[in-house]
Amino acid sequence: MLADKFSNQSIKPDSLAKVSAQQFTPLSRAYVKVNLMCRLVFWLIVVSVLLVLYWQPWFPLPKMVALYLPQLQLAAGLFGLLSSTYGVIADKNKGYAIRQHDFSYRSGVIFKSVVSQPILRIQHVELKHGPVDRHFGLANLEIYSAGGSMHTFAIPGLPEEKARELRSYVLTHSDIAEND
Amino acid sequence: MTNYHGQWLKLSPVAIIYFAVQFVKDVGNNLIYLLPAILVGYNQFSENGLVIISGLSALLLFVAISALLKFYFYQYRLTDGRVQIHSGVFQKNHIDLPFERIQNVRFEQPIFYRPTNHICMLLDTAGSSKLEAKIIALPKGVAESLKQEILSHKTEQVSNAENEQPEAEHEQILNSRSVQDLIIHGLASNRIWIVLGALAPFFNSLSEKFIAGIENLGVDVDALMASSQYAFWQYVLFFLSIAFIVIAFMALISVLGSVITFYDFKLTRSNDRYIRRNGFFTRHEVVMKLSRLQMIVYQQNWLDRVLQRVNLKFEQLGASLDRQSAGTSGGKIMVPSVTQGEANDLAADAWPENKLSAINYHPVSKRLAVRNTLIAFWLLIPLSGVLAYFGNGELAVASITLFILSTAFIILSWKRWGYAIDDNFIYLRKGLIGVNYRCFPIHKVQQTKLSQSWFMRRFKLCSVKLVLACGGQTLPFIKRTTGEKYIDTCLYQVEALRKSWM
Missing domain, CATH: 4.10.860 (DNA Excision Repair, Uvrb; Chain A)
Known part of the structure; x- marks a missing residue:
């Protein structure tokens, strides 16, 4: 059996390869920019819808709504700006790392997390890109294991070229080839 | 078997009953949502008896016709190494399933199949639940030999690779449950609260009806409450006895439910396969390969603790919601209300090295x-x-x-949270008043996650989530160094041992 060369070594816990000691590659700058743009556009739309509602001449607004609409606009605008700034910080914190046998993905600002996915346990790989992503040449790499769709391992915002490379790395990996 | 090969076959006519019952069940499931409306409108209905009777008979006719049509359009074929099923009246459904993709063979014997000794055969696949195939009525002998053929098809491939003769089949009983055990299980498992929860939205109207009903009997509830002729303790006694009667009644229902589902429960093992058989009306037979076992769970609610019983669960692939809703939850093997000793025996039979009964758990951070x-x-x-x-x-x-x-x-x-690790397994304890002990082999981990909030970073803590094929398991608030060590160990064992998880 192939596993033989591994099976009987005694390994000290300290000498195991450490997930936390990896160098994480940040996501592409384009991803951060595109994300920021999307968020700003979204909040711009929200605020402008509220403005249109306020200025429109067609029907009178209920009193309560008319009274609080300016505050609501201000709050939406502020929240939009804040969440966009937070989004930039969060996006800059995201990163991935690849080792011989597994992928890791790091994310979070206040709640930080590192997800690791052994290549041996991968069931299938998907490249996803929406219309905006496609325009900017970005792609999401989604990796499914038997843990179910709740636990999909995903690396967003990869340059398309890179994403394809990673996918073929997974598909041609010896761990996967052996499984079939 | 061979004479069946290659030609399209029809089911036995008993299947017509199956289709009819299935249809009625489906309609019934949808009717549950209409139940309150029906209850409310009952008075109006009862005035138009004729309409109801004709409606019902039309429904019956419809059921009969649809069952006949479904039976007519259902055919299956066994060609070399694959099952093909064509079904559906308007929406045609074609299933083509190679034997090697079949994960699990399950038998179900509804009560109306028993006189003719037919069986419904369910073939599970690893993929989506939509690909599950059902051969609705087979004579038992044919089903058994077909099962052997499907299962041996698999072992044949393996044994060709490893040059090993498949061992002779012989089943060995691991555990059986007596009616007494099932009564205990019914008492301890408070499934009845689920029923109560489902009824909760209607409590108001129900209690109004109840009070109205009592008043119709000539009892004036308000006067009864207001009058001073009874002492306070009499009221208390009155309500206590009512509560007692209600609880006793519910316990009875729960016991009945438990006896009906688990009647004549037998867990047997033949080579590497576990077989669960149970059921009073509908007999179920579930087969699980030992290698598919992902996690052993001991479950004890507070009553189980008082009665010193354990519900033991063998969890395999796909405890996730989307599969349960597809009705395949029967794939999990649960042994109801065993004693601690029996539970340990069963766990040791499945995974001899596990120390579920003896391990010391580390507490999580306060x-x-x-x-x-x-x-x-x-x-x-x-x-x-x-x-x-x-x-x-x-x-x-x-x-x-x-x-x-x-x-x-x-x-x-x-206080209940606890975790432990040894060379091969990770153990987890959690609960509130009841306790839940879990044990899974490290090499079956699918994915790991280490997370830290700002609060946890300050105290050098972290939470670790280990995802198995049967769902994610969390170890909350453990030391960061320990968490990292657990994850590194898991990844190492998965990647270095390269053992299969299924």
């Missing part, structure tokens, strides 16, 4: 309790302040009581 208490504090105490300010004293007190209660529960659940 910061978990602190954090949860803080959350409860900030949710409830300011609320009570606000309520008191607006002169709503009772609600303020209630909110403070709720805070004290939830603190007690938070501390209790923190």
Whole structure:
């Protein structure tokens, strides 16, 4: 059996390869920019819808709504700006790392997390890109294991070229080839 | 078997009953949502008896016709190494399933199949639940030999690779449950609360009807409450006895349910396969390969603890919701209300090296309790302040009581959390009043996750989530160094041992 060369070594816990000691590659700058743009556009739309509602001449607004609409606009605008700034910080914190046998993905600002996915346990790989992503040449790499769709391992915002490379790395990996 | 090969076959005519029952069940499941409406409109219905009777007979006719049509359009074929099924009246459904993709063969014998000794055969696949195939009525002998053929098809491939003769089949009984055990299980498992929960939206109208009903009998409830001719303890006794009767009645239902589902429960093992057979009306037979076993769970609620019983669960692939809703939850093997010793025997039979019965658990950090208490504090105490300010004293007190209660529960659940590791397994203990012990092999981990909030970073803590094929398991609030060590060990064992998880 192939596993033989591994099976009987005694390994000290300290000498195991450490997930936390990896160098994480940040996501592409384009991803951060595109994300920021999307968020700003979204909040711009929200605020402008509220403005249109306020200025429109067609029907009178209920009193309560008319009274609080300016505050609501201000709050939406502020929240939009804040969440966009937070989004930039969060996006800059995201990163991935690849080792011989597994992928890791790091994310979070206040709640930080590192997800690791052994290549041996991968069931299938998907490249996803929406219309905006496609325009900017970005792609999401989604990796499914038997843990179910709740636990999909995903690396967003990869340059398309890179994403394809990673996918073929997974598909041609010896761990996967052996499984079939 | 061979004479069946290659030609399209029809089911035995008993299947017509199956289709009819299935149809009625489906309609019934949808009717549950209409039940309140029917109850409310009952009076109107009862005035138009003729309409109802004709409606019912039309429905029956419809059921009969649809069952006949379904039977007519259902055919299956066994060609070399694959099952093909064509079904459906308007929406045609073609299934083509190679034997090697079949994960699990299950038998179901509804009560109306028993006189003719037919069986419904379910073939599970690893993929989506939509690909599950059902051969609806097979004579038992044919089904058994077909099962052997499908299963041996697999072992044949393996044995060709490893040059090993498949061992002779012989089943060995691991555990059986007597009716007495099942009664205990029915008493301890409070499934009845689920029923109560489902009824909750209708409590108001039900109690109104109840009181109206009593008043119709000539009892004036208000006067009964207001009158001073009964002492306070008499009221208490009255309500206690009513509560007791209700609980006893519900326990009876629960016991009946348990006996019906698990009647004549037998868990047997033949080579590497576990077989579960149970059921009073519908006999179920579930087969699980030992290698598919992902996790062993001991489950004890507070009554189980009093009665010293354990519900043992063998969890395999796909405890996730989307599969359960497809009705394949029967793939899991649960042994109801065994004693501690029997549970340990069963666990040891499946995984001889596991130390589920003897392992010492490490407690999780007390910061978990602190954090949860803080959350409860900030949710409830300011609320009570606000309520008191607006002169709503009772609600303020209630909110403070709720805070004290939830603190007690938070501390209790923190005490229950525990984790441990040995060379091959990770153990987990959790619960509130009941306890839940879990044990899974490290090499079956699918994915790991280490997470830290800002609060946890300050105290060098982390939470670790280990995802198995049967769902994610969390170890909350453990030391960061320990968490990292667990993850590194898991990844190492998965990647270096290269053992299969299924």
